[in-house]
Amino acid sequence: MPSPNPLTRTTPLIHLPLIVLATLFALPLLWLLLTALQPREQVGKIPPEWLPRQAFIRIAGETVPVTPPLPVGSDKLVVVPNTGPKRGKHLLVDPADFHDGQVKPAQPSRRLRVDRNQLPSRARAVGSRTLRDRQRVVLVEIQQPRSARILRRARARSAAK
């Protein structure tokens, strides 16, 4: 039985204003949620990006997320120190800054910095070697980003190994 209250009887047309308004009301929250999942360099890009993307590099089958200041296509070294405060961390270094098994920036400004307007990038390992003290050094090439979903899958795969 249809409702006796004619104001509660509806035509499908009522969806039109409702959908428009609901979109306007929900967009800020959706944007907030998606931005919260984005890596730092993706936030505040012009034009804005919705889906979170994490740049990463691959080292010997292992996936490592990076926050790159890097122009796409340039070569970088990945250094994994086994002593000091950065022990076990993957550092992305300019090859020119790596001497004698240690990261020594030639100029302070050449250290890794976050450039927000640079594309988040993915890098491909093009060669690797292990130094004394089992410090790992990999030469990588920076490539275009992939979505975080792909990254998660890759991470799960490398964890399963």
Next chain:
Amino acid sequence: MNSRARANRRNGLLFCLPWLIGLTVFLIYPLCAAFYYSLCDYSVLLPPVFIGFDNYLDLAQDPLFWQSLYNTAYFATGSVLLGLLVSLSLALLLNSKVKGLGLYRTVFFLPSLMPVVAGSILWMVMYNGQSGLINSGLRAIGISGPAWLADPTWAKPAIVIMAVWGAGNAMVIYLAGLQDVPSSLYEAAIIDGAGFFQRLVHVTLPMISPVIYFNVVLSIISGFQAFTQAFIMTGSTGAPERSTLFYVLNLYNVGFQDLRMGYASAMAWVLFIIILLLTFAATKLSQRFVTYDR
């Protein structure tokens, strides 16, 4: 019997005591103290010096006072009217058996659950002239948007729009009012040949007029007390060009930055009187429009 009645009264008073103490210590005493300080030159660091009504006389000469009063009146008017329009329209749209009703109601109500500080920061980022979501959206449809919070003419409308985003609270109250309207009235109206707009104007609106009155008074009060949005989004100076220097923000600056507590207390009392008068006016006006007939 007599002693029993006395014991009853004593017990009753004891039960009321926590509330009575709260009322006196946290409401009546501060109100009176604020009024006394409003008659003093008081910098917190030194004892108050009585100066009569000088603070109130100075207020009338203070351009910042008038600017902040104008800003607040602008915001309150905008947010009350737009908020009324949006929340009432939403409630009318949702007072039906449309599919996905629960989803719609949730979506419209959700923003009002967001804390003001979090919401302010979210909108601050979205209002950014270059990288903000809003201007990016406008650019996508070919409009170059203003700098919003950095533009003196658009900063206040921007804060009003943000306030309308939180209209879900009022919407829920309207919805409750709408569902209380007896359907027999609509049946009678239909038999009399009333169309949709006639039913809206002659049945729905009069029947929910107490709810409208309630919501309008509440939003006038909260509109005049607006502080957090401006404090978070544009800083305590009310930038740009003092266009978002709301009354309470100005009061806060005077009291806690300039340490002129006497002057700030006078401002607080003036605001109290303004809100009191507006509420009184709304009540007077409501006697002509609000019906409690059932």
